[in-house]
Amino acid sequence: MEAFNSKxxxxxxxxxxxxxxxxxALLARTxxxxxxxxxxxxxxxxTISDSSVKNSGIPxxxxxxxxxxxxxISVTGTGVVKAKPDRVVISLSVVxxxxxxxxxxxxxxxxxxxxxxxxxxxxILENQTxxxxxxxxPVFEYPREGSPRIVGYTCSNTIRVTVKDLNKxxxxxxxxxxxxxxxxxxxxxxxxxxxxxxxxLNALSLAVKDAALKASTIATAAGVTLIGPVSISLSGxxxxxxxxxxxSISGSFQTPILSPEEVSITVTVSAVYEFK
Numbered sequence: 001m002e003a004f005n006s007k008x009x010x011x012x013x014x015x016x017x018x019x020x021x022x023x024x025a026l027l028a029r030t031x032x033x034x035x036x037x038x039x040x041x042x043x044x045x046x047t048i049s050d051s052s053v054k055n056s057g058i059p060x061x062x063x064x065x066x067x068x069x070x071x072x073i074s075v076t077g078t079g080v081v082k083a084k085p086d087r088v089v090i091s092l093s094v095v096x097x098x099x100x101x102x103x104x105x106x107x108x109x110x111x112x113x114x115x116x117x118x119x120x121x122x123x124i125l126e127n128q129t130x131x132x133x134x135x136x137x138p139v140f141e142y143p144r145e146g147s148p149r150i151v152g153y154t155c156s157n158t159i160r161v162t163v164k165d166l167n168k169x170x171x172x173x174x175x176x177x178x179x180x181x182x183x184x185x186x187x188x189x190x191x192x193x194x195x196x197x198x199x200x201l202n203a204l205s206l207a208v209k210d211a212a213l214k215a216s217t218i219a220t221a222a223g224v225t226l227i228g229p230v231s232i233s234l235s236g237x238x239x240x241x242x243x244x245x246x247x248s249i250s251g252s253f254q255t256p257i258l259s260p261e262e263v264s265i266t267v268t269v270s271a272v273y274e275f276k
Contacts (some may be wrong), residue, residue: 016276070230074271077207080264080267081264086192087192088166089162090176091160092158093182108155109120111179116181124161131157132159136154136155137156138153169187199239200239200265215229215273224249225275230273230274231271233270233271236268240261241263
């Protein structure tokens with residue numbers, strides 16, 4: 001009988017211990033809520049850092065993997081590729097002025113129609129011409145007394161003509177001026193879009209190689225070992241084409257147009273290399 005009673009006392013004691021532990025755990029989790037404080041699991045972690053034990057003689061403990069500092073070299077690379085131009089883009093304008101807007105537009109339309117026909121006669125295809133600007137503006141007179149008044153209108157129509165045969169550039173301009181164009185605003189030597197794209201890729205490749213060479217040179221001079229690139233980004237793309245500007249002109253001229261030797265594309269990259 002005594003053994004039976006001892007067994008029940010032991011069981012009740014274990015139940016009391018478990019119940020007390022559960023209650024304490026619940027209290028620990030609900031206390032911050034009852035007091036209006038927020039908490040998280042991270043707040044219950046203990047950290048021993050160098051600053052807390054540096055004078056105690058106890059080795060510092062690091063819980064969790066520390067972020068390793070990467071040693072890097074930052075450089076920029078430049079690549080330049082040149083090519084001979086294979087086309088010219090000409091901006092031709094017809095500017096007319098009349099006392100009414102209708103007359104200014106009508107006269108401009110007639111002259112531009114003659115200009116386009118003259119350009120077509122030089123072998124320029126329809127897809128090689130496009131309208132780049134068109135405007136109609138009033139012309140004001142400013143008397144010494146009284147308000148300004150409109151005395152006429154100016155109409156301006158500009159087309160871009162792409163000439164793929166460089167030997168025809170001067171002839172195309174002469175034909176356009178003779179037909180009624182009275183402004184040649186710019187003359188741009190360039191290359192096709194596909195050729196420009198390929199030049200850009202070639203320049204980019206050279207820029208990356210230039211960055212790698214600079215990083216290798218720095219590492220060798222510093223006596224460290226270069227591991228490889230951490231990041232490479234494009235930081236600049238600068239196509240350079242030769243352009244010429246013209247003043248307003250009238251009548252025809254026979255000035256020869258000389259092509260520049262080459263156009264160029266410059267690409268720059270920013271690169272970061274890891275070393276050890």
